Amino acid sequence: MTPLLAIAVPTRLVHLAPVDVVIVVFYFALVLSIGWYLKGRANTGEDFFMAGREMTAWVAGLSFLSANLGALELMGWAGSAYQYGILATHWYWIGAIPAMLFLALVMMPFYYISKTHSVPGYLKLRFGEPSRALSAVSFAFMTVLMSGVNMFAMAKVMQIVLGWDINFSIWVSSLTVGIYVTLGGLRSAIFNEVLQFFLIWAGALLIPILGLYEAGGWNNLKLQIAHRASDQYVHLWSGLGSFSHNPMGINWVGIVFGLGAVISMGYWTTDFLVVQRILAAKDIRSAEMAPIIGAGFKMFVPIIVILPGLLGLGLLPEKLVPESVATVTGGHSYNDVLPLMLARYCGPGLLGLGVTALIAGFMSGMAGNVSAFTTVWTYDIYRPLFNSKGSDRHYVNMGRWTTIIGVLISVGTAYLVMHFASIMDYVQALFSFFIAPLFGTVVLGMLWKRATGPGGFWGLLCGTLSSVGMWTWVKVDPSALRYVALSPYAKGLAQDMFQALWSFITCVVVTVVVSLATKPVPDSELTGLVYGMTEIPSVGDVPLYQKPLFWAAVVTVVFFVLNIVFW
């Protein structure tokens, strides 16, 4: 019996052939080799934490997208597509594209020319130390916890899909990530994210190709879904007139304003996990092009995520059920739809590639969390609060040690979640508390010169507390959802959208009121930080097809066409 088989348990969704195991092992060998190769190129702070700020637009853009293309994301949204139909696509289109373009054209110049190492670093420059401390501590704490939650989730998926022992998955993945990030820093994480991007497409694209062939084309698939579920499962907008006319229990206000204008803006423009990849770009044009390249590819991710969920809904003979029901009945849950479709079409070799894509997604997500945590801890917590006079070499060493400690905390969190499953829900909820208000604070800081330090701090704090308050209110009294989402027909996802919307509004109102009541910041201190006080750097004298604005326009047109086609 091989070691791999020795750690397996009998129940599993798929069985790997020897060639599949070779493909998985080759992936681990390759990422460790990349880390080893890059270890000599991570000697300075700029190299280790910012990848030398020499990434091209393509590398930064694909890395930016990959940081959000983890395996939990893929499996979770494929499951949501099975559960809610094509409505799940909103999280890839209106819930991403406008925010990415906004980041590229409006916010990126400020992040870039301020030469900040992080989003909390920008808050320090614009609003002062208290805002940075609040943002940095909450981000670092939550990022490392999220990394542990994801690690446990990955180990659980590997147990269900492959029958692998949970301890084996946790330790092999965390040690691998720990080694290659400690050796190569952010550059190593970025290289592996780009590699993961290709593996995910190579491993998952066959499912929609073969699925549509089996279904007899898109129109036939729509008919089958309408027959087995409802016609509303294949329409993006036509059922969003009211909460009760679509499977998700949400309306267009929640999608457009809650998701499109607040949550996605908060995530894609202020979550340092993704923004860090853009800050590593080599020049201002690359920094603006990178999110646009990411947006271009993001629009087509539903092909490998949403479409497999819809194909499962139309083609799988068995009916998938919620996780809570599957646990009791022993059936398959919505979240199993992607592995089920993988097993349906992929024979030896292809299965190994698909599983490798999932593992790569998990590991690069973990590496993203750890590298972002390391930067924020070193530059925004350790340096200002504990040791502001260390040498560059000292901070690089601190970064390496923080990487190891971050991985160990993640492992500890994973084991904590293993024994107290409800922690997972709390950690994921906690993370969402900070996103919407942080966006309010950053965007006001960039666009409104009258915003002051106390205004930024109190706006961020009150917005976050309002989010915590609404979440607690609905947790204690579920019927309160009708007040938060403004409808008795609202369902769970509507809570997230409206909670974000209210907390953003709270943050903006408090920031404005406190700012107007406090002393304005002198104009001289706002240069390079605020719109109107800053000369926006030119992308250079380049042809039209190399201008970020041109490609942003192209992406916008495609975005509208797609939404109209699938209306």
Place this chain on the structure above:
Amino acid sequence: MISIWFFIGISLAVNGALILAAGIYQFINPPVNPGVVLFNLHANVWWGAVLLVFGLFYCVRFAPKRRA
């Protein structure tokens, strides 16, 4: 410095070669129970070949240059 695209090329080429080899083996020795839908399309043969071609292109195009 070796380009990231070279590593991508290695990954696609090796995976493509392994998948293609597994597909050809199954094509020559078809299993009694393939276990997958649409086995008759032999997806691992043509998909493996596509990955191999892409991978080799990237390997050649972004191969580390020798110093003079």
